Amino acid sequence: MQDSARPEIRRLTIYLGEDKMDVDQPLFKSIVHEARAMHIAGATVIHGAAGYGRSTRLHTADVLFSTDLPVVVEIVDAAQKIEPLIRRLAERKDIGLMTCETIELCGPRRLND
Numbered sequence: 001m002q003d004s005a006r007p008e009i010r011r012l013t014i015y016l017g018e019d020k021m022d023v024d025q026p027l028f029k030s031i032v033h034e035a036r037a038m039h040i041a042g043a044t045v046i047h048g049a050a051g052y053g054r055s056t057r058l059h060t061a062d063v064l065f066s067t068d069l070p071v072v073v074e075i076v077d078a079a080q081k082i083e084p085l086i087r088r089l090a091e092r093k094d095i096g097l098m099t100c101e102t103i104e105l106c107g108p109r110r111l112n113d
Contacts, residue, residue, distance in 0.1 A: 009076065010077065011100070013072060015098070027094060032045060038085060040082065046073075048070035053097065077111060
């Protein structure tokens, strides 16, 4: 249950291919750098071994030198800090899918510890 004194915490999850680029760097790196520049609490990039999306074409590490493996970027912070990033990313045409959910932090650590 969310304590009224604590802000609502969100996890933004972004699904894309590791081959997606933003000018001169991978898009997933660009997203992490943008989140960091916005002083968002944390971001993690997870590289997948296999996956598929809207095209239903399987992207897999089984193919030698595959460059289009799935990447998931997870970003966590207070809702009011996540929302501006969501609006900025929603304008992009090269992001496969974004989800956002309210989460509850577990344990003694808080976002700004």
